[in-house]
Amino acid sequence: MDYIKLVFKIDDRYQEPLIAELMEMDFYGFEQFDDRLIAYVQKPRYNDSNREKIEQLIGIYPDAEFIETEDVEDRNWNEQWEQTIQPQVIGKFLVRPTWSTVSPSKGQTLLEIDPKMAFGTGYHATTRLMLNRFSSINFKDKFVLDAGTGTGILAIAAIKLGATYAVGFDVDSWSEINAKENALINEVNEKVDIRHGSVETVSEREQFDITLANINRNVILEIIPFLVKKTNPGGTIFLTGLLDTDEEVVTNALNVQPVEIVKITGEDEWILFHLTKSES
Template sequence: MNYLRVEFELSPDLHEFFIAELMDLDFYGFEQFDDKLVAYIDKQRFNDSNREYLEQLISAYSGDSFLEFEEIPDQNWNEAWEQTIQPQRIGALLVKPTWSTEAPSDGEILLEIDPKMSFGTGYHATTRLMLRQIQEINLKGKRVLDAGTGTGILAIAAVKLGAKKTVGFDNDPWSRDNARENTLLNQVDESVEIRFGGIETVDELEIFDVTLANINRNVLLEILPTLVNHTREGGIICLSGLLDKDEDVMRDKVQTLSVQITAIEQEDEWILMQILKNEVKE
């Protein structure tokens, strides 16, 4: 599988905005430098329409420009990203790549994540928001669904925080393989099931206590009703991959469903929305 590497000359204050736009176009690998943003996408998922949209987007910001498009073969992404993915402490979790020698302190829970091309290393604000939030939820003995699992980091964290079983799905081949490798790396492969595909991989009768979805606004708007259907009454749904400007449209969507918003957390321009599925009164 070949990828496109797209390099932007871009001021740091625009990085998060551009990452959100690029995620909507199926970009799922990012490197951030002082005045440069590098993004990766499966070549087959990129077309002339995507290119035209990006050119229009970048032209709206005076002084910012593309640097280059580069086609690159599949490679060892750990080596490519070793300088940018660093250990992070997120609540009681220590998230680190395998090449780091950082060790957890007493009481810390270790998550070792090799990123490859999958999104979800703890490096992005949306992942941090989700990891903080699930530490506030009682996961002991629960069944958890992780929609758009990426590296599998949320599914793995849920099990390490007490979940009995986690099902994660993703429609990107590198995510399928990477997530499965990370479950083995963290010795939770017997409790985490990774499925290749979209929401259709979840059986009609499968019900979960907690549902996690760190994707993007457009996908969340589309699949939220289905996620609600697969969450038990009184269950919790956590949504991220959202910018603060997305809050109103998400609220409008939530009002059409038998759920209620119980919390909104924010880091920089990104938000997490926690939703409770209403219990039906007899």
């Protein structure tokens, strides 16, 4: 599958909001620099409508420019990103690419992630929000659903914290392949079931104790009823991929669901909802 590479000249203060908008148009590969953002999208998903929307978006941000587009053949994306993706500590986790030799300190849980084109390296604030929040709940013996699994990092982390089984789904074919590879690298592949598709990949009989969704506002608003339904009473739901400007509309959508908002946490412009499903 070939990709389109788009290069934006944009101040780093405005890159995260632009990334959020691009994610809603199915962009999932990003490289960030001080005044430049590079974004990738599968070629069939880049059309005149998306281009027009991007041109309108750029006009919102001061001095931003849409510099160029070019076709990019499928490749080993790790070779592209190896110089920019470095090991990092997030909460109780050491997240590192497989080419790194950094070892976890005592008490740290190792997550080895080769990102390729899938979203979820730990570098994005929403992934960090999730992994940091994991310390607030008990994963032991739990069944976990990871909606929009990306690299599979959250499903893998859940298993490493003691979850019995995790199901992850994603509409992007490269995510399915990448997440399965990462599960194998982390030696949890027998406990992680990665599926290509959306909510239809989850059967009627499947229920979960912990439900995770790191996607974007529009998709989350659409699947909130599904996520709540698939979560057992008393279970936990984490929602992110949301900007702080999304808080009101998401809260309103949750108000008609049998859930309690335990806490809303944030990093930069991004927020995470920690919810508990009602017992009755």
